[in-house]
Amino acid sequence: MTVDLQPTLRGSLIELRPMHVEDWTELFAVASDPLIWAQHPASDRHNEGVFQEFFRVALETHSALVAIDVQSGRIIGSSRYADYDAERREIEIGWSFLARSHWGGRFNAEMKRLMLDHAFQFVDRVRFVIGPQNIRSQQAIQRVGGVLLGTEVVRGQENVVFCIDRSA
DSSP, X not given: OOOOSSOOEEOSSEEEEEOOGGXXXXXXXXXXXXXXXXXXXXXXXXXXXXXXXHHHHHHHHTOEEEEEETTTOOEEEEEEEEXXXXXXXXXXXXXXEEOGGGOSSHHHHHHHXXXXXXXXTTOSEEEEEEOTTOHHHHHHHHHTTOEEEEEEEETXXXXXXXXXXXXX
């Protein structure tokens, strides 16, 4: 089975589509808000040079998606898949952020649901790796059904790990 890590997914609020280099200006306009990153381990990601590296790496993964507000047609954030493990039938969803104008649950819940539904076509478990200080993201994942697995060192840093199983 071929796994599409950059699908186009559409809900009633959000469309997710592959990230392109042409998305830089609009995506950085969203990401330049320091409050988006206040609880994040990379709290300086609102700075252009720091975000430029984040954007470059996201493009190189060939698994990054931009989130578009269906009503306005504007980019409001991004997310991506990572660490697909065919043997364990597991993948990670992460590096997600949304414009503060779209905080409050509905947009994030739909973004995660679209990504989960797509992922569950080829995996049985989705992991979410979140910085220990990022309480807002931890609560958001719990609201969409994330179950706390515990803390784990991932990519050289201690993180809080949640999962959602297909059976859930």
